[in-house]
Amino acid sequence: MYGYGVSLQVGLGVAIPLLDEEMARFTGVKDEDIVAPIVDYSRNYPYSEGGPLGQVNYQELKSGQITVNGKEVPTGSLSSYPKAREIAKILKDWIGTGHFLLSEPAQLLPSADSGLTFKPLIERPTQEEVV
Amino acid sequence: MATRRVVFHYPRRLIDAPVVSQIARTYNLEFNILRANITPQSEGLMVLGLEGSSEDLDKALAWVQQQGVDVQPLERNVVRNEDHCTQCGACVTICPTAALYKDSQTQQVYFDSDKCIACELCVPACPPRAMAVKF
Numbered sequence: 001m002y003g004y005g006v007s008l009q010v011g012l013g014v015a016i017p018l019l020d021e022e023m024a025r026f027t028g029v030k031d032e033d034i035v036a037p038i039v040d041y042s043r044n045y046p047y048s049e050g051g052p053l054g055q056v057n058y059q060e061l062k063s064g065q066i067t068v069n070g071k072e073v074p075t076g077s078l079s080s081y082p083k084a085r086e087i088a089k090i091l092k093d094w095i096g097t098g099h100f101l102l103s104e105p106a107q108l109l110p111s112a113d114s115g116l117t118f119k120p121l122i123e124r125p126t127q128e129e130v131v
Numbered sequence: 132m133a134t135r136r137v138v139f140h141y142p143r144r145l146i147d148a149p150v151v152s153q154i155a156r157t158y159n160l161e162f163n164i165l166r167a168n169i170t171p172q173s174e175g176l177m178v179l180g181l182e183g184s185s186e187d188l189d190k191a192l193a194w195v196q197q198q199g200v201d202v203q204p205l206e207r208n209v210v211r212n213e214d215h216c217t218q219c220g221a222c223v224t225i226c227p228t229a230a231l232y233k234d235s236q237t238q239q240v241y242f243d244s245d246k247c248i249a250c251e252l253c254v255p256a257c258p259p260r261a262m263a264v265k266f
Contacts, residue, residue: 001221002256009217009258064235077220078258081238 011080013087015095017102031058038068048120133185136165136205137192141175145199151179158191159183166266178205178266207249208265211242215261222253222262 001007018024037052044050053068060066061075094100110116139150146169155162160183169175181188196202218240222231230246231253233239253262 001258007258009219011217062235062238064233074224076222076224076233077238080218080220082218082240 011083011087013084013091015091015100031062032060034058036061038066132182133188134180134182135188135192136178136180136207138203138205139175139177139179139195140201140203141169141177142199143172143174146171146173146175148198150195150198150200151177154181154191154195157194158187160187160191205266209244209247209249209251209253210263210265212261212263215259216240216257217259217261219258221258222256225252225256227252 001009016023016027018027035055035057038054038056039045039052040050044052056066061077063075065072065074067073091100141148141150151162151164154160160181162182163180164177165180166178167176169177181191183191192202218238220233220238220240223233223240226232227250228246228248230243230248232241232243234241249264251264254264256262
């Protein structure tokens, strides 16, 4: 992919069972409540320098333009909502026709209190030895 | 400096005529042959890009036509393969004319080819390689 190198574009449809009010509340979150940082990919991201340029919510992002440092900037996406809806519908149909059933979990996914952390990549400077 | 992409149709009698090298020398043009289909005893076709001053380009193409070679401007079209397009939207912000755009409600990606200027920026930007240039 342009600027990313060799990439895989993968779409995954996951059916989330809404078994209680808490899950219904979490999954009922609106676009305007989903917030993301604006990250500078020239410095912030590759060099872990500095902080985000601001925050936006998904409603703003989906509108096609946001304001960054007073400037109007167009927004795009890298994942497909239409395809996501298509896959969601397939899952819904499977569930509706009894071809996809709720089962006991085999193993729980680690949650926020699991203590798992990301290890940052520590770059070692390369040294060229002059012979 | 201007660039022009043209299609030359050679009649049979001019197959051996060094038209391209002639205009390159006489009118000081750079040329880039994109496609050539010249067979002996038959008509010939050449698609090429020519670079030079507007004045020289005009004179060169007029001379070529005078020799009996038909000259047509090249129509370059960008086409979208609807089956390959995953509606991801990677092409949308890169398109300078908004020929590729998204419906803000459905997030569907649309391609208005009337607005397309065939800049070809969307071609490498498209992850599933759904965009292509057709001569």
